[in-house]
Amino acid sequence: MNVKKLGNVSRRNAIKFGAGVVGAGTLAVGVGLQPGNEGKAIAAKYPTTPDETIKALLDGNRRFVQRKRTNPHQDAAWLAEVAKTQKPFASILSCADSRVPSEIIFDQGFGDLFVCRVAGNIATPEEIGSLEFGTAVLGSKVIMVMGHERCGAVAATIKGSSVPGQIGSLLEAIKPAVAKSEGQPGDRLENACKANVLVQIEKLKSSPVLAQLIKENKLKIVGGYYDLDTARVSLVS
Structure with a gap:
């Protein structure tokens, strides 16, 4: 940027x-x-509405799960095109976990996704500012907050262990989700991971920049949950 x-x-x-x-x-x-007009040729290759964008992401994940990846936008010609400018069609706020690479999971290429990664997929001020830029300026039509199975940051928050350095700031941001998921039936960690996605979505929606785009039907913020065992992304609501 x-x-x-x-x-x-x-x-x-x-x-x-x-x-x-x-x-x-x-x-x-x-x-x-x-x-300006820069990037119009790139944007023309992408979905034009938030709903179409969500479908494109899930279709790409389906290809990945079925081992039918098309590996789009990874040739030399496209690389040269996006070197000039970028118009990512979707933004992803995901965990920094090394097993959750968004471009691979959604079968996308260079310039397709505007990705912010942080342990626990939390919406810090810096992440929110980045996503405001990715949507309001670069034109992403969807922000997906993507949690994942067996998230270590969420598990550490549940345990409540003492942690060194700045790791504690991550856990503090996840605590509301752990509290929100208390008493729910099923797996405690999975429930907390999904609740954390929803908590971070609400933080994003408190941004006046993002809220205005949502009001104008130019943006949707959705939740996703990545299954480490199957590689499938499901929507969280």
């Missing part, structure tokens, strides 16, 4: 300014980018 200085505004302050306003045009100006 190229963020130029806006007058005397630093990169950091420019991003803060962009995150506090509503509207793709205003946000683009706030981070030093102007919406």
Whole structure:
């Protein structure tokens, strides 16, 4: 992401300014980018609505599960095209777990997905700001918050063990989901992982930038759950 200085505004302050306003045009100006015709040829190859985008993601995952991957957008010509600009059709907030690579799971290629990864797939201010950029400026039509089976960050939160360094900040962000899932029937860890997806979705929806895009039917925020054993992504609601 190229963020130029806006007058005397630093990169950091420019991003803060962009995150506090509503509207793709205003946000683009706030981070030093102007919406234009660049990327139209790329965008034309992608789904045009949030519902079509969700279907494209799930269709790609189905190909992956069935071992029928098409490995799109990975040749030299496409790589040269997206080197000029990017228009990712979907954004993914996923766990940093090494077994959950979004482009592979959804059978996508270069420039297709705007991916933010952090342990426990939590919506920190930095992740929210990144996703605001990915949607309002770059044009992603869906944000999928994707948790996964046997998430170590969620398991550690349930155990309540003492942890070193900054790991505790991750667990603090997951605690509301653990509390929300208490007493539910079934597997405790799976319930907490899915509850965590929903908690992080609500955090994202509190963003005025994302809320405005949702109101204008330009964006949907959905939850996903990745099964490590089957490689299948199911929607969480």
